[in-house]
Amino acid sequence: MSSILNFPQVLLTDFFAGRDVGSMDGVTVVTPNRRLAATLKREFDRTRSAEVISAWDSADILPISTFIERFYEDALYSAQASHLPALLRPAQEQVLWEDAIARSDTGTVLLAVAEAARLAREAWQLAHAWRLTPQLANFPLNEDGKAFRDWSRYYEETTHRARQTDRARLCNLVAELCLRPEIKKPRRLICYGFDIITPQQASLLVKLEDAGCEVMLAQPQPQRSSQNPGSRRVQYDDAGEEIYHAAAWARARIEANGSARVGVVVPAFSEHRSTILRIFSSMMEPDIQRSLPGAAKRVLPFNASLGKTLASYPLINAAFLILELGKGEIGFERTSLLLRSPFLSGGETEMAQRARLDAQLRNRTEPTITLERLLALIEREHDGKSCPVLARVLIAYAEFRKVKLRGSQAPSALARVISEVLRIMGFPGERALDSAEYQILKKWHEVLADFAALDGVMPHSSYGKALSRLRHMAAEVLFQPETPDVPIQILGVLEAAGMTFDHLWVMGLSDEAWPPQPRPNPFLPIELQQAAALPQGSAGASLALASRLTKAWFSAANEVILSHPRHGDGRDGRALAPSPLIADIAVCELELPDYANHRDLIHRAGRLERIKNDEAPAIDAGNGASGMANGGMAVIKDQAACAFRAFAIHRLGASGTKAPGIGLDAMQRGILVHHVLAQVWGQLKTKNALDAMSDDDLGAMLMQAAKDATAHIHRDRPTTLSGRFAVIEQRRLVRLAHEWLNEDKKRNDFAVIAIEDKRSIEIGGLELTTRLDRVDELSDGRRIVIDYKTRAPSVSAMLGERPEEPQLPLYLITAEPAAVAVAFAQVKAGEMRFTALARDGDLLPGGKALGESRLADQHESWEDLVAAWHADLARIAADFIGGNAKIDPKTYPHTCRYCDVRSVCRIYERAGKEFTEQEEEG
Numbered sequence: 001m002s003s004i005l006n007f008p009q010v011l012l013t014d015f016f017a018g019r020d021v022g023s024m025d026g027v028t029v030v031t032p033n034r035r036l037a038a039t040l041k042r043e044f045d046r047t048r049s050a051e052v053i054s055a056w057d058s059a060d061i062l063p064i065s066t067f068i069e070r071f072y073e074d075a076l077y078s079a080q081a082s083h084l085p086a087l088l089r090p091a092q093e094q095v096l097w098e099d100a101i102a103r104s105d106t107g108t109v110l111l112a113v114a115e116a117a118r119l120a121r122e123a124w125q126l127a128h129a130w131r132l133t134p135q136l137a138n139f140p141l142n143e144d145g146k147a148f149r150d151w152s153r154y155y156e157e158t159t160h161r162a163r164q165t166d167r168a169r170l171c172n173l174v175a176e177l178c179l180r181p182e183i184k185k186p187r188r189l190i191c192y193g194f195d196i197i198t199p200q201q202a203s204l205l206v207k208l209e210d211a212g213c214e215v216m217l218a219q220p221q222p223q224r225s226s227q228n229p230g231s232r233r234v235q236y237d238d239a240g241e242e243i244y245h246a247a248a249w250a251r252a253r254i255e256a257n258g259s260a261r262v263g264v265v266v267p268a269f270s271e272h273r274s275t276i277l278r279i280f281s282s283m284m285e286p287d288i289q290r291s292l293p294g295a296a297k298r299v300l301p302f303n304a305s306l307g308k309t310l311a312s313y314p315l316i317n318a319a320f321l322i323l324e325l326g327k328g329e330i331g332f333e334r335t336s337l338l339l340r341s342p343f344l345s346g347g348e349t350e351m352a353q354r355a356r357l358d359a360q361l362r363n364r365t366e367p368t369i370t371l372e373r374l375l376a377l378i379e380r381e382h383d384g385k386s387c388p389v390l391a392r393v394l395i396a397y398a399e400f401r402k403v404k405l406r407g408s409q410a411p412s413a414l415a416r417v418i419s420e421v422l423r424i425m426g427f428p429g430e431r432a433l434d435s436a437e438y439q440i441l442k443k444w445h446e447v448l449a450d451f452a453a454l455d456g457v458m459p460h461s462s463y464g465k466a467l468s469r470l471r472h473m474a475a476e477v478l479f480q481p482e483t484p485d486v487p488i489q490i491l492g493v494l495e496a497a498g499m500t501f502d503h504l505w506v507m508g509l510s511d512e513a514w515p516p517q518p519r520p521n522p523f524l525p526i527e528l529q530q531a532a533a534l535p536q537g538s539a540g541a542s543l544a545l546a547s548r549l550t551k552a553w554f555s556a557a558n559e560v561i562l563s564h565p566r567h568g569d570g571r572d573g574r575a576l577a578p579s580p581l582i583a584d585i586a587v588c589e590l591e592l593p594d595y596a597n598h599r600d601l602i603h604r605a606g607r608l609e610r611i612k613n614d615e616a617p618a619i620d621a622g623n624g625a626s627g628m629a630n631g632g633m634a635v636i637k638d639q640a641a642c643a644f645r646a647f648a649i650h651r652l653g654a655s656g657t658k659a660p661g662i663g664l665d666a667m668q669r670g671i672l673v674h675h676v677l678a679q680v681w682g683q684l685k686t687k688n689a690l691d692a693m694s695d696d697d698l699g700a701m702l703m704q705a706a707k708d709a710t711a712h713i714h715r716d717r718p719t720t721l722s723g724r725f726a727v728i729e730q731r732r733l734v735r736l737a738h739e740w741l742n743e744d745k746k747r748n749d750f751a752v753i754a755i756e757d758k759r760s761i762e763i764g765g766l767e768l769t770t771r772l773d774r775v776d777e778l779s780d781g782r783r784i785v786i787d788y789k790t791r792a793p794s795v796s797a798m799l800g801e802r803p804e805e806p807q808l809p810l811y812l813i814t815a816e817p818a819a820v821a822v823a824f825a826q827v828k829a830g831e832m833r834f835t836a837l838a839r840d841g842d843l844l845p846g847g848k849a850l851g852e853s854r855l856a857d858q859h860e861s862w863e864d865l866v867a868a869w870h871a872d873l874a875r876i877a878a879d880f881i882g883g884n885a886k887i888d889p890k891t892y893p894h895t896c897r898y899c900d901v902r903s904v905c906r907i908y909e910r911a912g913k914e915f916t917e918q919e920e921e922g
Helices: 012-017 034-050 064-075 090-102 113-129 143-161 167-177 199-210 239-256 269-284 314-325 332-339 351-361 371-382 388-404 411-424 435-456 463-476 526-531 539-554 598-605 634-641 643-650 666-684 687-692 695-714 724-745 807-815 862-882 907-911 913-921
Strands: 027-031 060-063 188-192 214-218 232-236 262-265 302-304 488-491 501-506 557-565 750-763 766-778 783-789 821-826 833-838
Touching: 027 034, 027 064, 034 060, 060 064, 064 167, 090 113, 090 143, 090 435, 090 463, 113 143, 113 167, 113 199, 167 199, 188 199, 199 214, 232 239, 239 262, 239 269, 239 501, 239 557, 269 302, 269 488, 314 332, 314 411, 314 435, 314 463, 332 351, 351 371, 371 388, 388 411, 411 435, 411 463, 435 463, 539 557, 634 643, 634 766, 634 807, 634 862, 643 862, 666 695, 666 724, 666 750, 666 766, 666 783, 687 724, 695 724, 750 807, 750 862, 766 807, 766 862, 783 807, 807 821, 807 862
Parallel strands: 027 060, 027 188, 188 214, 232 557, 262 488, 262 501, 302 488, 501 557, 783 821
Antiparallel strands: 750 766, 766 783, 821 833
16 A cells, blocks of 8 residues: 555535535546445435435436446446456356366365355455465465465466456556557546555556546544544453344434434444344334235335345245255255245145145155156145146246256356246236345346356256256345445445444454454465465454554544453353453443233233133034044044143144154154055965965065055155165065064964944044054953054053043043953064953953953953043043133143144243253253
8 A cells, every 4th residue: 555645635615515626527536345436326316406406317326346347337338348358257257267277286175166166266366466376486475375376377377378368467457458549548637535445456447547537535534533432342241132233223323313314334244244133123124014915115224235146035935945956866955845835836826725735745855855746746646736836837847948948058058048048937027026135036147147257167967967057156146136325234244344334333353253263275375475464364463454444543533432242152151241342341331122022012002901712612513523533443542642732733734744754753664664564465365374374475475465565555655665675674674574473373263354444433422533453352252352563552542531532532432332342553673562451351462351460450350441431532532522622731841842733832932941851851
């Protein structure tokens, strides 16, 4: 910066007002960033408007990077055009750096070539901006430095052969062009708000002055003296509390003066961006109703300078979901987002149908899915009729994929393919986009155009690699939709440079955050970065820059608040001290209004009224109780566990969604076992037949049953049960069934008289449909009701006023009242056994009669037990019919742990911390 210290200093307000130094005609103002340029333009227009001028020429105010590019573009229309190199776009630069690294010996061992290329691009730009390139030739380099030198030589040779240049070298090119008389230059150039001017920029300014352009420097006019003790320091417990008070302060200032300019500067803005926007939105718009879908959106009085990556916006994420579906396999969770997205054809009109489709597909799909598999599942579930628009566009997409997404193509051709895929899927949806979404879509088209321009630097590519490249490009673009001029600006420290306000709050000034930690580039020698005083090249340079910025804040507004948290984020809550740059300012307390949040507004709106809501309308038996209770015997089980669960699931139709998992879950494995044993006993019928069958014949029967069982599951889960996986599962089933049949051989003679028996039953006025695995009849006519389990519960689970496992007792009293035993058959390798309640002790191996068991004290006889079951289960059924929907889990929190509807009853909110702790312990 020393080379331009002799340039004259001026006040920019004099130019705005047209005083002393002439008008803005022929004057160009350059700024260090785009936001400051936009702010100056608005200030210029306000100044002219205040002078009661009806029309005026627009001020030529722009960032210095844009000024340099415009200078180059103007030269393209001069006689020098044929001699000028082509300017690479950032995406083209990235491709060339990746190619340089990939072709080198050092690049072959790198796992993240793209990330290394980004750092190499940054090093290349820094080396040119700070004139380090000549020194690198003879400087002793470490391994990283030598690798960068080799990559740079290849990159430079490649661009030289192709007559290309980049933004790192553009300033040097423009500096030479400005000496040519035929190149148009501004009459006067004002550099406003620069705290740092690189040697490369300084050289350009000197060349402009030599070419006859008057170069001047301008700094923001202080709002007050930097020695004014009006700056105040405040501290809060943590970052959240600090942000909340900053938001309350900003709201109070604009309520006191609607035309006030309020600035909020955050050194680590990117780390706290989402929290800051959430708290400021809640503070400025406490009525949450305005943020609900379909509500009219009003412009909030604040704007954030740092945008999000383009790929993180829902609209662009939906575009990538569409494109990924055509690449091959895609995670079902991402497919689920696509199915429910509003940004494709029919997203609004079929919203409810697609949500139901998503819930149903979760029961059948794998963790990953393809476009063709998705279409097959939709066709199987609904025959394509419930979501006709979705089915139609997916079919068109599948046909297009077969023709256009194969092989290798040029980037420009792939860009057209990508646009066509999005068009086929109806992107960006049927509803009108709001202003922000429209701007995001426009930026997406710009990124896609940049991708199409890669033809000159990238050979043909596959669709998958092209999609990966496009995603990286979208992830590198930081984008913030434009908003109307608002009074509150939330800025990072560099965006705030050169700006003035009426009120300024700078937050997060702890000793850990300010001065910021240095971030030297690993490919440039540390010694060179320190000697050149790169802003982030060393601790000393970071401190010097932070000191200058802090000093500038003191005079940037009439009111300046500096804040810091006392504790860090996270569970450790480490103690923090104020930054040494503000530690000498006394701590004070701010008096701020107590603004109500949305909950407080609701409570203040009226008087609380308590309503008893644990009783639902009774089921009218005359209209058919069975029609109101879907779920078979699960109705009784759920009612016994918690009345609200039964009401929500079986009357309201509530259900949880399932996350597709890898392989078979416990329920599916149990279904396979049930299917094999049902088929085997369907053929054997009696124990005598089992005893008479040879091992070979029995093995063949079991293998056929296992194949039939896996084939049944294969229709729903083709990836899970196919090829070797199916063979392995069949062998497991054969071994498991064979071991269980050996357990059956230990019993006295019996016949299996019912298998997978489906019956309609009635209990307490409630009609249900039930299915039980098996009923055995002994040679003397006694019957046993059996249910297979891979892990059998204890007999106590069938007892009590609210039994956890009521299906066996319920089946006995309604369908097999003469049975003298109920038993869970635990079919588990190495742990085969019966868990039974029986009238007699000789019914099952190792069994005891009820009168001989520890339950004899509770029930005098088998008949007494059956009568108790009948009374308890009838009462449970009557409760369900009567509308009992009380939130009353039998065993809290165990009953609630895996309940699908606990988010509806919200018991964990009522129980609070106790529920969470017990759930984690369990």
